[in-house]
Amino acid sequence: MLEGTTIVAVKRDGTCAIAGDGQVTMGEKVVMKRGAVKVRRIYNGRVIVGFAGSVADAFTLSERFEAKLEQYGGNLPRAAVELAQDWHGERAGRQLEAMLIAADAQDLLVLSGSGEVIDPDDGVVAIGSGGSYAYAAAKALVENTALPARDIAQKAILIASSICVFTNDHITVEEISAEKPQEVRSLPCPT
Numbered sequence: 001m002l003e004g005t006t007i008v009a010v011k012r013d014g015t016c017a018i019a020g021d022g023q024v025t026m027g028e029k030v031v032m033k034r035g036a037v038k039v040r041r042i043y044n045g046r047v048i049v050g051f052a053g054s055v056a057d058a059f060t061l062s063e064r065f066e067a068k069l070e071q072y073g074g075n076l077p078r079a080a081v082e083l084a085q086d087w088h089g090e091r092a093g094r095q096l097e098a099m100l101i102a103a104d105a106q107d108l109l110v111l112s113g114s115g116e117v118i119d120p121d122d123g124v125v126a127i128g129s130g131g132s133y134a135y136a137a138a139k140a141l142v143e144n145t146a147l148p149a150r151d152i153a154q155k156a157i158l159i160a161s162s163i164c165v166f167t168n169d170h171i172t173v174e175e176i177s178a179e180k181p182q183e184v185r186s187l188p189c190p191t
Contacts, residue, residue: 006130053098087115
């Protein structure tokens with residue numbers, strides 16, 4: 001299921017930040033882990049992904065996407081479209097119960113385990129059980145503050161964690177910049 005996590009991405013001023021909470025929930029009643037990392041770098045650190053959904057399906061989706069990135073020289077939109085075409089051509093197998101946000105220095109996309117690719121209109125997107133809360137918070141912060149992408153993403157997860165029982169405040173943020181596409185900044189955010 002897509003319940004059990006929240007991932008948000010914010011693109012602003014040449015930087016994209018993806019933040020995710022750390023909660024792993026078994027069923028609807030038990031928190032199994034507080035500090036899982038659901039945001040990570042792939043393709044030699046040049047692409048950031050954040051995933052929500054079934055853990056096994058999310059890893060499968062991430063691995064298939066990374067293979068497409070390798071195949072197409074790191075071209076994020078092309079890799080995403082080719083992965084989606086595999087799904088629609090039934091070459092990739094069953095639908096996966098997972099979603100993935102992927103970003104590089106230029107592009108921000110959402111990929112689903114059923115073959116959809118979404119390019120958000122305004123540089124803000126969120127997935128997972130607390131995604132609607134994080135999305136609303138991030139949109140409000142983008143429209144009403146001058147905060148950088150990293151701070152907006154972190155604050156959006158914190159707001160979601162105060163509302164959604166499947167989201168916690170153990171936050172991991174990765175960001176990528178057009179100026180420094182391989183700069184690693186992934187320390188857990190203080191709460």
